Amino acid sequence: MSARLVECVPNVSEGRRPDVIDAIVKAVGEVEGARVLNVQSDESHNRSVVTLAGDAESMAQAAVLLTRQAVALIDMNEHRGHHPRLGAVDVIPFVPIGGATMDECVALARRVGETVWTTLQVPVYFYAEAATAPHRVRLPDIRKGEFEGLAEKMRQAEWAPDFGNPRPHPTAGAVVVGARRPLIAYNINLRTTDVPVAQAVARAIRESSGGLVNVQAMGVQSTSGLAQVSINVLDAARTPLARIFDLVRVEAERYGVTVAESEIVGLIPLDAILDVARAHLRLRDFDRGQVLEAQLTE
Amino acid sequence: MSARLVECVPNVSEGRRPDVIDAIVKAVGEVEGARVLNVQSDESHNRSVVTLAGDAESMAQAAVLLTRQAVALIDMNEHRGHHPRLGAVDVIPFVPIGGATMDECVALARRVGETVWTTLQVPVYFYAEAATAPHRVRLPDIRKGEFEGLAEKMRQAEWAPDFGNPRPHPTAGAVVVGARRPLIAYNINLRTTDVPVAQAVARAIRESSGGLVNVQAMGVQSTSGLAQVSINVLDAARTPLARIFDLVRVEAERYGVTVAESEIVGLIPLDAILDVARAHLRLRDFDRGQVLEAQLTE
Numbered sequence: 001m002s003a004r005l006v007e008c009v010p011n012v013s014e015g016r017r018p019d020v021i022d023a024i025v026k027a028v029g030e031v032e033g034a035r036v037l038n039v040q041s042d043e044s045h046n047r048s049v050v051t052l053a054g055d056a057e058s059m060a061q062a063a064v065l066l067t068r069q070a071v072a073l074i075d076m077n078e079h080r081g082h083h084p085r086l087g088a089v090d091v092i093p094f095v096p097i098g099g100a101t102m103d104e105c106v107a108l109a110r111r112v113g114e115t116v117w118t119t120l121q122v123p124v125y126f127y128a129e130a131a132t133a134p135h136r137v138r139l140p141d142i143r144k145g146e147f148e149g150l151a152e153k154m155r156q157a158e159w160a161p162d163f164g165n166p167r168p169h170p171t172a173g174a175v176v177v178g179a180r181r182p183l184i185a186y187n188i189n190l191r192t193t194d195v196p197v198a199q200a201v202a203r204a205i206r207e208s209s210g211g212l213v214n215v216q217a218m219g220v221q222s223t224s225g226l227a228q229v230s231i232n233v234l235d236a237a238r239t240p241l242a243r244i245f246d247l248v249r250v251e252a253e254r255y256g257v258t259v260a261e262s263e264i265v266g267l268i269p270l271d272a273i274l275d276v277a278r279a280h281l282r283l284r285d286f287d288r289g290q291v292l293e294a295q296l297t298e
Numbered sequence: 299m300s301a302r303l304v305e306c307v308p309n310v311s312e313g314r315r316p317d318v319i320d321a322i323v324k325a326v327g328e329v330e331g332a333r334v335l336n337v338q339s340d341e342s343h344n345r346s347v348v349t350l351a352g353d354a355e356s357m358a359q360a361a362v363l364l365t366r367q368a369v370a371l372i373d374m375n376e377h378r379g380h381h382p383r384l385g386a387v388d389v390i391p392f393v394p395i396g397g398a399t400m401d402e403c404v405a406l407a408r409r410v411g412e413t414v415w416t417t418l419q420v421p422v423y424f425y426a427e428a429a430t431a432p433h434r435v436r437l438p439d440i441r442k443g444e445f446e447g448l449a450e451k452m453r454q455a456e457w458a459p460d461f462g463n464p465r466p467h468p469t470a471g472a473v474v475v476g477a478r479r480p481l482i483a484y485n486i487n488l489r490t491t492d493v494p495v496a497q498a499v500a501r502a503i504r505e506s507s508g509g510l511v512n513v514q515a516m517g518v519q520s521t522s523g524l525a526q527v528s529i530n531v532l533d534a535a536r537t538p539l540a541r542i543f544d545l546v547r548v549e550a551e552r553y554g555v556t557v558a559e560s561e562i563v564g565l566i567p568l569d570a571i572l573d574v575a576r577a578h579l580r581l582r583d584f585d586r587g588q589v590l591e592a593q594l595t596e
Contacts, residue, residue, distance in 0.1 A: 053593070264581065267593065273571060273589060281539060281574060285561065295336070
């Protein structure tokens, strides 16, 4: 692989129609050097997470083509799902993974944002490391009000888009583009249909309301009907998955609720998985070099 | 790497003198195509587990050269350690890992066994898939009586070596050579110095005395002085590590003893680690393709 590898993880507001999801992902196939690593669709969220990797140039082209296809095929006026979203392509993060720098990813986000506006007329917000103001760093803040509240939100000066007119695209809303470190999208389903329990647990475990640093969380309803704590782990090296799982388990117990199952959305770094094994098995001195496959592919 | 990859895991009866261990492992460096994947030494066991990989021809050469060096540098009359052993090189398993077949590994074991006897005059037993009789399949049965009881054991017709005279090599004892599927060597330390507790737990969890299939276990003393359940997992796909750890934890509780820590000796397949994460996090639908590194190295 290229020495300067970028990951791009568009979140698309379609998780139910396989033909539409396929058509959107296929747009990436036209770009030389862009690889589709993973596509994960969630019916209840009505959302698909597409993971791409390649050099910066291929990621820029792939992000624009995928967005063009999603804008053509998705009408947000008819979109319903248990996950907040602003537009047909809700968010496009660029992530430095193999030698690429965060500065390169910020530049990439800015370039793609400009192209999305000039060629597709979808207004663009920049977030995370690419944010243009402190109140625009956190995705949940930008997304607050969702597609349905976007027209009104855009009329406020502080929420004018970074590129484009302050009016939502009629069917595609707006898109949030940015650069961030790798994160893990992680959902934990509780053995209850009571979404307020998941919301209370989410509040207890997330950084913004006094919980674990590097953790964003919200309570939603899962495809199976179970209440779900939907989590982003911003730095799993410092706040490992097992700690988050165990805290969710303990917090849910306050309501007499157990954990049914959990789910990793998209990709996860090997080290984050090894840390779970270390925690459960109380492993001493375990090194990733002990994983057979890690040795054979060196 | 070659399409027909064999793993070879010599267990050498030296875990305390780094210069001796180094000299033994270095013998492999002379063989083109042979790679040293891992060396793990245990002072309390006074034993080192060397993991090699390469094509069949390079593994045959490496096994013989390593054995020659170990025979030259180790005197079993002075060897003490908390792990049963028959000789300077205690056991040499060949493992099919990348396209190689079990039949190839059996043939390799037979060839190496013959060479070890004819060139080094160390008598050889074949075990596991390479065994020449049912009572020689299990390593613990062959090893029973250890180096100290070997001269007497060899005088029994049923324990005549497969190659060589029925007398131990004076300083190197005998070597057991064979072919087997990949196994995981796994030690669990209990928070007690009472070795009989580890022995009782080992009996409870192992196949041979009514416990889990695919599990061999014995109670020994670890380097830190803690009682240790020393385990071989013969098929971690069917009897996963988390199940074994959890059963050890429960069995130890009967004696009021907790698990201090555990340790994977040598290499472990990625799938075995993923299964621990699946168990602890109650993961639903998690595929190894979701591991970022697995994607990038494809």
